Amino acid sequence: MKSTWNGQFSCFNLVAKTDECSRSVVRVRDLEIGGNDFVVMAGPCAVESEHQLLETAEAVAKAGARILRGGAYKPRSSPYAFQGLGLAGLKILAKAREATGLAIVTEVMSPEDVAVIAEYADLMQVGTRSMENYALLEALGQCDRPVLLKRGMSATLEDFLRSAQVIAQAGNPQIILCERGIRTFETATRNTLDIAAVPVLKTVSHLPVIVDPSHAAGVRCLVPVLSRAAAVVGGDGLLVEVHPAPEQALSDGNQSLNFREFRDMMEDLQPYLALQQKTRQLRPQLLAVGGAD
Ligand code: PEP
Ligand code: MN
Secondary structure, eight states, X not given: OOOEETTTEEOOGGGBOSSTTOOOOEEETTEEESSSOOEEEEEOSBOOOHHHHHHXXXXXXXXXXOEEEOBSSXXXXXXXXXXXXXXXXXXXHHHHHHHHOOEEEEEOXXXXXXXXXXXXOSEEEEOGGGTTOHHHHHHHHTSSSOEEEEOOTTOOHHHHHHHHHHHHHTTOOOEEEEEOOBOOSOOSSSSBOOTTHHHHHHHHBXXXXXXXXXXXXSSGGGHHHHHHHHHHTTOOEEEEEBOSSGGGOSSOGGGXXXXXXXXXXXXXXXXXXXXXXHHTTXXXXXXXXXXXX
């Protein structure tokens, strides 16, 4: 089967689906992403202190998250905003892994930081602002850690898959795609969650796809419902911001859930995950080759 979408673009060969059933499973420690489990990654936008991170790690693990997120190197829109704790933040993340058994995902912003972050992280996050940083993508291609590649906020799906191809071509096939919302004319939400991106990506590519409802929504009240949508359309997992006291967070407090809200969200997700298991047995989307009807 050809991985052409709607006569518009062909998926890049290393990340393209070669037949209807092919899909890659990316291993992060003992977890499999893209297999049968729906893997939830949760934690604060930024690592702020040891106390904040450990408390969050314990709460999200208890609620069913399997991977702890937390930025140590933060790409901020303003140069005056909190830039992250850097190496000290990585050390705190490693402590939280030791305490809870959660795997760690954290962002890498520059090729020079790849080696040090790979010493601490189980999964290397490429943020929306870095999706087209080819020097970074190539450095990650030579690294033996799996990569969580976030979609650029103004990137088409073809652009997104091109960046995945760059990492794969440089030698690292362990890539997870993350839809995190794109810029549109709509201002009611921080970004517009492109929910159709999930089935399109899963139709043309064999890579796992997860959804970040937090950066898409920009407001916490939408995070649970967007998470349910991600499960129903066939997402392989979530990346969700959680903070012990969102109103005091140094970054992205408006879109962060508190512990109770996260626990409730995880509980409410269960029937939708059961539905996802059922919909996986339905006929797969047919690839539209050569133009839409
Ligand atoms: C993040 O996940 O911390 C982040 C900065 O997200 P994005 O790159 O999608 O804005
Ligand atoms: Mn954030």
